[in-house]
Amino acid sequence: MRSRDDQSRLRISLETQAKLYIQGKILADDFELASSNMLGYECSRNPHEMRRATIRSFLDQNTVVYLDEAGYKQQVDLPAEEITATGVKSADAIHTACAILANCDYLLTTDDRLLKYSSDRIDVIDPIEFIKRIGGKNND
Numbered sequence: 001m002r003s004r005d006d007q008s009r010l011r012i013s014l015e016t017q018a019k020l021y022i023q024g025k026i027l028a029d030d031f032e033l034a035s036s037n038m039l040g041y042e043c044s045r046n047p048h049e050m051r052r053a054t055i056r057s058f059l060d061q062n063t064v065v066y067l068d069e070a071g072y073k074q075q076v077d078l079p080a081e082e083i084t085a086t087g088v089k090s091a092d093a094i095h096t097a098c099a100i101l102a103n104c105d106y107l108l109t110t111d112d113r114l115l116k117y118s119s120d121r122i123d124v125i126d127p128i129e130f131i132k133r134i135g136g137k138n139n140d
Contacts, residue, residue, distance in 0.1 A: 018127035034065040036098040067098045088117050
């Protein structure tokens, strides 16, 4: 959760502002949020109870598409293995495979390794780039 990271670093500060802007757009129903139980699992591992509860609440209240990869194991496993073979960590590969399976246009991340992943099935981009791309498409 970037808003709790060291805001004295410009990149983190800009990513935080972009993330908060995107969350506002989700709350306004301008964007749809897809989630998976992998995201829920990672959230549950957050050592800070208040942060964990805040993230969980946002996901619970705003997820439009939810994918339980256990229920889609066969459809998730093959693309996740292919993605992992490109150097992406296993959990990130599962996130990506779930996003593809959920027909998402974008997977937003601040993970530098995952940002190097390229696919014709989904755009993996950081929150700042996402705002640049959708800039004129949604009115503020």
